[in-house]
Amino acid sequence: MRGTLICKGLKGAPPAHSLHSSYMLNRGYAYTTIIGSKHHSQTLLSHLASLYPHSTPQAWQQKLNNGEVTLNGVTAAGSESVTSGQTLVWNRPPWIEPDSPQHFEVLLDDPHLLAVNKPSGLPTLPGGGFMENTLLRLVQNQFPNASPVHRLGRGTSGIVLFAKTPQAAANLFANWNTPKVQKIYRALAQNIAEHDAYEILMPIGLVPHPRLGQVWAANPNGKPSKSVARVISRSASNTTGTTTFEVSLHSGRPHQIRIHLASIGHPLVGDPLYGLTGQPLENLPGLPGDGGYFLHAQFLKFDHPITGEQIHLEAALPSGFSPVPNSEGPGAPSV
Numbered sequence: 001m002r003g004t005l006i007c008k009g010l011k012g013a014p015p016a017h018s019l020h021s022s023y024m025l026n027r028g029y030a031y032t033t034i035i036g037s038k039h040h041s042q043t044l045l046s047h048l049a050s051l052y053p054h055s056t057p058q059a060w061q062q063k064l065n066n067g068e069v070t071l072n073g074v075t076a077a078g079s080e081s082v083t084s085g086q087t088l089v090w091n092r093p094p095w096i097e098p099d100s101p102q103h104f105e106v107l108l109d110d111p112h113l114l115a116v117n118k119p120s121g122l123p124t125l126p127g128g129g130f131m132e133n134t135l136l137r138l139v140q141n142q143f144p145n146a147s148p149v150h151r152l153g154r155g156t157s158g159i160v161l162f163a164k165t166p167q168a169a170a171n172l173f174a175n176w177n178t179p180k181v182q183k184i185y186r187a188l189a190q191n192i193a194e195h196d197a198y199e200i201l202m203p204i205g206l207v208p209h210p211r212l213g214q215v216w217a218a219n220p221n222g223k224p225s226k227s228v229a230r231v232i233s234r235s236a237s238n239t240t241g242t243t244t245f246e247v248s249l250h251s252g253r254p255h256q257i258r259i260h261l262a263s264i265g266h267p268l269v270g271d272p273l274y275g276l277t278g279q280p281l282e283n284l285p286g287l288p289g290d291g292g293y294f295l296h297a298q299f300l301k302f303d304h305p306i307t308g309e310q311i312h313l314e315a316a317l318p319s320g321f322s323p324v325p326n327s328e329g330p331g332a333p334s335v
Helices: 044-051 057-065 135-142 166-175 256-263
Strands: 004-008 029-034 069-071 087-092 103-109 113-118 157-163 182-190 197-200 204-209 213-218 227-235 242-249 295-303 310-314
Touching (some): 044 069, 103 135, 113 135, 213 256, 242 256
Parallel strands (some): 157 295
Antiparallel strands (some): 103 113, 113 157, 182 242, 182 295, 197 227
């Protein structure tokens, strides 16, 4: 008979592993891409400006003048015409990364698995200007063999599961987006919900974004997606009111909960990117990694990939959420 292991994070408990937060100068990074056929014969400068729209063409020309860009291993000037199949490398010099929380709480630690409670504001993986100030780097400083099974957005807090062995990783990857793994989140959303439960089936795909070119959002032509949202509480304490939802994921699309709740008229409180329709806000939307919203990966339930033991993980709610007495965990029936 299989046992059940229940692991809970204690609200207010000190983090199990932490480092002093500091503005970190990293080692730089080489961004490598292969020129595609649709970009054939573009000038390198115009291609860089479209590939990395965070910098203007003038800024890219300065990077080229600094010798930061190579094309097939040769330092580029920017006026070259690119050819399909060429290797483009931007050797970004070391930069000071934005500050971020430098701690995590261990929820489960055994020879095959590690589960931690990630704070909001700490990226899970490198990207978006973060290379060293990431949960991955912090965890691997303590657990070198740990590899993340999934990721949470920078602004999302809660449970992140790591595998320590290839066998555990393979099993978890195979089952991650199936009913064998139950993932339940707590979300604080704008406006007062009319119904007590919602099944959200809005497809998610790429749509235009003025700063990035494209972002994931509600898109009728996107990939099938499913979330089930259950109302935990409602509050009319401000002009529009808020609703706290418990959301179960039945697919694993980028920013799925943020998009799905927004698509039914309940964007997350403080979300700088998604508006009422699940599309980017019309007036200067933020970036996907921007924080300020309230979303927490609270419960995770699955069978241990090696022992078969039932694992119930719970990460304590951070400040900003009001705990609800007798709220149901991942064993609760579906709605």
